[in-house]
Each structure stands twice: as C-alpha cells, then as structure tokens.
Amino acid sequence: MTRPGKTLAIYLMSGKDTPELARAAVDGGADIVELGFPFSDPLADGPVIRRAAERALAEGMRTRACLDCLAQTRELLGETPLIPMTYASLLEAYGWERFADDARAAGATSLIVADLPAGDHAELRRVQLVAPTSTDERIRAAAEQTDGWLYLVTVTGTTGARGDVSPALARLVERARALTDVPLYAGFGISTPDQARAVSELADGVVVGSRAVEAAEEGPGALREYVSSLRGALDAASV
Numbered sequence: 001m002t003r004p005g006k007t008l009a010i011y012l013m014s015g016k017d018t019p020e021l022a023r024a025a026v027d028g029g030a031d032i033v034e035l036g037f038p039f040s041d042p043l044a045d046g047p048v049i050r051r052a053a054e055r056a057l058a059e060g061m062r063t064r065a066c067l068d069c070l071a072q073t074r075e076l077l078g079e080t081p082l083i084p085m086t087y088a089s090l091l092e093a094y095g096w097e098r099f100a101d102d103a104r105a106a107g108a109t110s111l112i113v114a115d116l117p118a119g120d121h122a123e124l125r126r127v128q129l130v131a132p133t134s135t136d137e138r139i140r141a142a143a144e145q146t147d148g149w150l151y152l153v154t155v156t157g158t159t160g161a162r163g164d165v166s167p168a169l170a171r172l173v174e175r176a177r178a179l180t181d182v183p184l185y186a187g188f189g190i191s192t193p194d195q196a197r198a199v200s201e202l203a204d205g206v207v208v209g210s211r212a213v214e215a216a217e218e219g220p221g222a223l224r225e226y227v228s229s230l231r232g233a234l235d236a237a238s239v
Contacts, residue, residue, distance in 0.1 A: 005238035007031045007185060007205030008230055010212045013038060013052035014066040015059055019073040024220035026080050029231025037066040037086035048210040063094045067106045074107025081109040088116045100124055110147045118142040127151050132168035136179060143180035150176060152186040152203060165198050173202045193233035200237045
C-alpha cells in the first residue's frame with residue numbers, strides 16, 4: 001500500500017542481491033519497487049541501466065531466474081507493490097499468457113512493458129507509458145487501459161540522470177490531467193531530491209531508475225540513504 005502524499009517508485013535491476021536491495025529501498029521510503037528483467041537490446045534504457053542489464057545477463061538472470069528473484073523479493077516485502085519492467089521480445093519468447101500467469105504467481109502487482117503500445121495485447125494488464133510526443137488520442141487510450149496509474153516519460157530519449165527537469169513535463173501533465181483522472185507518475189531523467197520535489201509539484205508520483213541503480217551498486221546502506229533523501233523531498237513537497 002502506498003502512503004498518503006506523493007508516491008515514490010524505485011527501479012532496480014533483477015539480480016542475486018536484489019531482494020535485499022529492494023528491502024533497503026522500502027526501508028528508505030519507496031512505495032513501489034520496479035524490478036527490471038534484463039533484455040539484450042533495451043531501446044529505452046540509458047548507459048547505467050544498460051550496464052546493469054549486461055551484468056545481470058552475465059550473472060545468468062534469464063526470465064525464470066528473474067521470476068524467482070521477484071518471488072524472493074515478495075517474501076521480504078509483504079504488500080509492497082512489485083512491478084516487473086521489461087520489453088515485449090522477452091514476453092514473446094516466454095509466452096504472453098504464461099509470463100502474465102507466472103509473474104502474478106511470483107508476486108507481481110502489475111507489469112510494465114516499455115515498448116508495447118496501448119492497444120497491443122490489450123488482455124495483458126499493465127501500467128501504460130506516454131511521452132511528450134504522444135497524441136491526445138494515445139494518452140486517452142493509454143489512460144483507459146492502464147493498470148492503476150499512468151507512467152509519464154518526461155523526456156524524448158533514454159533513461160538516465162539529467163541536469164534539469166524536462167521542460168516538456170508540465171505540458172504533458174496538463175494534457176494528461178485534461179484527459180484522465182488516473183494518478184500520474186513521472187519518470188526518466190529524475191535523480192536528485194530537488195528534481196524529485198520539483199516533479200512532485202506537477203505529478204502524483206516520481207519514478208527513479210538510473211541513479212537508484214548506481215546507489216544500489218554501493219550496497220543496501222547507500223541505497224537506503226539515497227531513497228530516504230528522495231522520500232524527504234517528496235514529503236516536504238506534500239506539506
């Protein structure tokens with residue numbers, strides 16, 4: 001369950017240490033944990049997450065191992081929403097219905113498939129993504145089909161830390177608010193507490209990936225401290 005105020009989602013790449021890292025993120029104040037299932041050609045991912053995916057694949061993190069990681073994380077985190085995030089080719093290879101069933105059995109709350117547009121495989125309940133380049137028609141369709149909240153991609157490009165909050169976000173939020181009442185969580189390019197606070201003044205929640213993955217590389221303590229800094233910024237913005 002998410003707490004009152006702004007929602008904080010933290011992305012981590014699946015691996016042998018991920019369950020403990022996920023617990024550290026939640027201890028630091030994360031409301032949702034996204035678990036990356038590595039893919040060899042991640043078009044939306046910047047260099048940090050690409051490297052993390054390469055390490056995970058070298059570690060043997062194929063789909064079944066990632067589902068096992070999800071199940072282990074669920075055992076540690078109780079009711080915290082856990083959302084696998086991956087690409088359509090992985091589901092195509094594994095089997096769409098089989099993946100949905102196995103992910104649910106392992107404890108997934110929902111799914112994110114970064115390159116699967118709204119309308120494709122509509123039977124697969126998932127969080128939908130929209131971007132500044134999305135048409136109003138696309139935003140409306142994504143909002144109608146999304147599972148719980150709408151993921152706003154703040155930039156046109158790949159994941160990764162940036163110096164400033166995307167100037168396109170405010171207009172994207174404005175357009176989405178006019179088309180839907182579902183919660184809007186913004187991600188891509190958000191890395192500092194100040195950026196998280198600025199984004200939370202526009203959106204209902206914040207998703208942090210690349211910088212969280214970097215912090216996770218330093219261990220659970222560093223990740224907990226980093227997430228706590230984001231949590232403090234969001235809570236201050238909610239006052």
